[in-house]
Every structure is written in structure tokens, then in C-alpha cells.
Amino acid sequence: MSRFRQQYSFFIGLTFPLHRIESKQSYFFHKLTYGIITEEHLHVEIITSEVRFLIITLSPMAGVSDKSFRKLCTSMGADVTFTEMISVNGLTKKNKKSFQMLPDVDEHAVVQLFGKEPELFLRAAELIGDRARWIDINAACPVFKVTKRGYGSALMKTPSLLRKIVELLSSNGIKVSVKMRIGWEEQKNFMEVARAASDGGAFLITIHGRTVEQGYSGKADWEPAKLLKKALKTKIGISGDIFTPYDAVNASTFTNADYIFIARGSIGNPWIFEDTKSLVANGEFSLPSLVEREKIIKKHLDMEIEEYGLHGIIMFRKFLVRYLKNLPQSHEIKESFMRMENYEELTKVLDAYFDKLISCEQGGVEGGNIEG
Numbered sequence: 303m304s305r306f307r308q309q310y311s312f313f314i315g316l317t318f319p320l321h322r323i324e325s326k327q328s329y330f331f332h333k334l335t336y337g338i339i340t341e342e343h344l345h346v347e348i349i350t351s352e353v354r355f356l357i358i359t360l361s362p363m364a365g366v367s368d369k370s371f372r373k374l375c376t377s378m379g380a381d382v383t384f385t386e387m388i389s390v391n392g393l394t395k396k397n398k399k400s401f402q403m404l405p406d407v408d409e410h411a412v413v414q415l416f417g418k419e420p421e422l423f424l425r426a427a428e429l430i431g432d433r434a435r436w437i438d439i440n441a442a443c444p445v446f447k448v449t450k451r452g453y454g455s456a457l458m459k460t461p462s463l464l465r466k467i468v469e470l471l472s473s474n475g476i477k478v479s480v481k482m483r484i485g486w487e488e489q490k491n492f493m494e495v496a497r498a499a500s501d502g503g504a505f506l507i508t509i510h511g512r513t514v515e516q517g518y519s520g521k522a523d524w525e526p527a528k529l530l531k532k533a534l535k536t537k538i539g540i541s542g543d544i545f546t547p548y549d550a551v552n553a554s555t556f557t558n559a560d561y562i563f564i565a566r567g568s569i570g571n572p573w574i575f576e577d578t579k580s581l582v583a584n585g586e587f588s589l590p591s592l593v594e595r596e597k598i599i600k601k602h603l604d605m606e607i608e609e610y611g612l613h614g615i616i617m618f619r620k621f622l623v624r625y626l627k628n629l630p631q632s633h634e635i636k637e638s639f640m641r642m643e644n645y646e647e648l649t650k651v652l653d654a655y656f657d658k659l660i661s662c663e664q665g666g667v668e669g670g671n672i673e674g
Contacts, residue, residue, distance in 0.1 A: 356554050356582060357381045358575050361541055361565035362414040362438070362481070366620070368403075370605035372411050374598075375568060379575030382561070383411045387440045387454075390417035390426040404433050414481065416440040418452040418463065420470045427476050436477035439467055439504075441495065442541075444483070444514045455483050455514040458491060461498035472503025479506035481541070484526050487515045492526045493533065500536040508539030508563055518566075527557040539563050547578040547587060570624025572598065592663060596656040599625050600649065607645065615643055630659065 360367060360375045362384035372383040385403060392400030393415075405411035413434035415426055427437050441464055443454030450456075457464045464480070471478045480499040485491045496507050509530060511522035522542025531538045539561035540553045550562045568574050573590050580587035590598070602621060606614035622639055626632040635655050642648045 356550070356578070357561045358550065358578050359539065359561050359563045360384060360568060360575075361563040362387055362412075362440070363565055363569075364443075366569060368606075368609065368617075369405065369409070370602065370609045370614075371572075371621070372405070372409065374602055374605060375572050375575060376409075378572045378598075379579055380564075380568075380572075381575075382435070383409075384438060385411055385413050387414045387416045387443060388426075390415050390419070390422040393426040393429055394422050404430060407433050409433075410435045412436055412438050412479070414438040414440050416443060416448065416453045418457065418467075420463075420467045423467050424470050424474060424476075427471055427474075436479060436505075437471060438479045438481055439464070439471075439499075441480055441482040441499075442508075442510050444512075444517050449514065455486075458482060458485055458495050458514075459489075461491070461495045464495060465498040465502040468499050468502030468504050478504055479508065479539075480504045481508040481510070481539075483510050484513050484523060487513050490526075493529065496530050496534060496536075500534050504536060506537040506539055506561065507534070508541055508561060510563075511540070511542035524553055524557050527553075527559050531558045537561065541565065547574060547581040550574075550578040551581055570621060570627060572602075592656060592660050595625070596652065599652065603645075603648070612643070612645070615645060615648060630662075631655075 358379065358381050360372060360380045360383040364386050367384055367386050372380075372385070376383055385405060388400055388403050389397070391397075404413060411434070413430055413436075415423060415437060416439075417423060417426075423437075423439070427434070430437070439457075440454055441457040443449070445454065448454040448456075452460075457467075468478055468480065480496075482492065482495055482499070485495070490513065492509060496509070499507050507530065509527050511524050511526060512518070512520065524540060524542070527538055527540040537560040538557070540557050540559040541563035544550050544553055544562060544564050545567035549567070550564065553559065554562055562578070564574055564578075577587040577589075599622065602625075603614070603618050606618045606621075608614070610617050619640060623636050626636055635651065638651065639648065642651070
């Protein structure tokens with residue numbers, strides 16, 4: 303048996319606990335899309351019927367939620383998409399790169415802004431105009447080069463300033479939301495900050511369930527979102543550790559949040575939006591075939607090239623690595639892709655890889671013979 307077939311047979315030979323996953327082939331697709339199924343996931347089948355309507359959202363992610371990825375996720379079920387965080391300083395200084403990050407008028411994406419001066423937020427929002435579905439204020443970014451200037455999650459240290467920013471935008475007829483964290487380790491003041499934002503006129507407050515110091519490590523705490531939903535009339539969004547449709551349903555059930563924000567869980571898996579909606583509506587979801595997987599990879603690559611030119615191939619690398627995660631023999635092919643800058647060469651290698659994988663699927667699973 304070839305090494306390729308050995309690795310493929312390992313995936314399809316695993317045991318699987320969910321009765322809804324009816325074959326080894328289905329389990330293979332489930333594992334490469336969402337990883338190992340746990341007992342926690344099994345519980346979702348019981349509680350799905352209790353979940354109310356959800357607004358499934360692509361979270362703002364620096365270097366990820368660009369125009370191409372937003373449009374792809376919208377086409378695959380995302381109800382709302384956010385831009386990467388954009389500097390109010392850059393926009394008001396007419397920085398070309400900052401303006402290139404803005405959505406098209408017909409895209410209806412939310413524009414997330416970062417900064418600390420209320421007047422600059424207002425001027426930036428006025429420059430954006432109807433290109434934004436609404437304006438979101440970043441009070442969540444934990445990166446030191448951002449917080450050291452008083453931006454991002456540093457705004458949580460000055461709730462009164464955050465309220466001024468929200469109030470100024472809101473009083474000028476601009477729809478505004480805020481994304482924040484639990485707080486800093488020495489001061490987990492999420493309730494105070496959320497009240498300030500709500501009093502200022504924010505219609506939506508999204509909380510990422512980690513402290514600033516945690517960054518993206520450790521386990522996200524959904525309890526603060528639950529407390530905010532009980533305490534405030536403002537709509538609440540939940541963010542953090544939503545990597546599967548099961549996570550989205552569990553987060554909704556636990557917190558009763560209005561918006562479910564999916565961030566890293568969407569990278570290499572834009573199917574998660576449709577899958578989550580299907581799980582809520584039907585108690586199950588269909589997994590993408592290898593043919594569908596390759597089709598979306600190529601579509602996304604073409605969209606990146608359309609947006610960035612041939613530089614889009616380099617921009618696409620971070621996505622491709624995640625698209626191929628858990629696939630047999632993917633380590634070697636991912637390494638080769640990291641060196642490629644030619645579109646024809648990349649698609650040729652991609653075609654050959656998926657042809658081989660599909661051949662293993664058809665000969666090994668459907669034909670009942672993985673030895674070949």
C-alpha cells in the first residue's frame with residue numbers, strides 16, 4: 303500500500319460516535335473539516351431545537367477578512383461580514399492603503415475602526431459614508447503595538463472616552479457597535495465598559511471571552527456574554543472559540559447572544575456559516591466533498607488574484623494552509639505551495655493532488671478496497 307493510501311485509510315478507518323455520520327467516508331470529511339467529534343458535540347443534537355434565530359457573522363480579522371474573503375463568506379451563508387480593523391488616523395489623512403481596505407458600496411460590510419480621538423472617528427465615518435453597513439469600534443485588539451498608543455483594548459481602561467466616541471457617532475446619525483474583551487487581568491471591567499457603550503448609543507456590543515493578556519491563548523469564557531445579555535437591552539454578540547457549528551449552537555444556547563461571531567474557525571472553512579444554519583434548522587449538516595473543496599479553494603484563489611493581482615497568490619497562502627489541514631499528505635504539498643508564485647504551476651499541482659485524493663476516495667471507500 304502506498305504511503306498516500308496508508309494515510310487516507312487511517313482517516314477513514316477511525317471509529318465515529320455520531321449516528322448522523324452514517325459512513326466512514328462521511329467521518330473522514332467531518333474530521334478534515336471540523337476535527338475530532340467529542341461528547342460535547344453530541345449534546346448539540348438534543349439542544350438544537352431550543353436555539354432561536356441566529357445572526358452568523360464573519361468576525362473582523364487583521365490580514366484575513368479582506369474583500370475577497372468577505373464576499374466568499376457572504377456567498378456561503380454569512381449574514382454579516384466585518385472588514386479588517388482600519389485606522390481612523392489613516393482614513394482622515396487620506397492614506398491610500400486605508401481606503402483600499404474599505405468595502406464596496408454594494409457589499410454591505412461593517413467597517414471596524416480603531417483609534418482613540420472621538421473627532422477622528424466622526425471624520426472617518428463621514429468619509430466612509432454609505433460604504434459601511436455600520437461602524438464598529440475596536441476596543442478588543444490585544445496587540446501591544448496597538449494598545450501602547452491607547453487604541454484597541456486600551457479603550458477599556460477609559461470607559462468614559464469610549465462612551466464619548468460612541469455618543470458622537472450616534473448623535474450624528476451613524477449606526478455604531480463596539481467589540482471588546484473581558485478586560486485586563488487586573489480589571490475585568492466588561493460590565494462597566496458595556497454599560498458605557500450602551501449608554502452612548504451602541505446598538506450591538508460584542509465581547510470576546512478572553513482578557514487582553516490572554517490574546518488568543520487559553521479557553522474563551524462565554525459567561526460574561528451571558529451576564530451582559532441579562533443586564534442590558536442592547537444586542538449582544540459572542541466571540542471566541544467558535545470553530546464548529548456545534549460551538550456556535552452551544553454559544554448561542556449558553557449566552558442567548560444575538561450575533562455569533564466566527565473568526566479563526568472560518569479560515570479554510572467558509573462552509574461553517576451554511577453548516578451552522580443547517581444544524582440549527584435541521585439538526586444536521588452536509589459536509590463538502592473533495593470536489594467541492596477543490597472548487598472553493600480555486601474560487602477563493604481567483605478572487606484574491608482579482609483583488610491583489612499576482613500578489614494574491616502570496617496573500618492566499620495563509621488560507622491554503624488551512625484549507626488543506628488534516629488532508630492526507632498535505633504537509634509536503636503545503637511546503638511546496640509556500641514557494642510557488644506562478645498561478646498555472648499552483649493550480650496544476652493542486653489538481654494533481656486532489657485527483658489522487660479523489661481516486662483514493664472512490665477506489666478505497668466506495669469500491670470497498672483501500673489497498674488499491
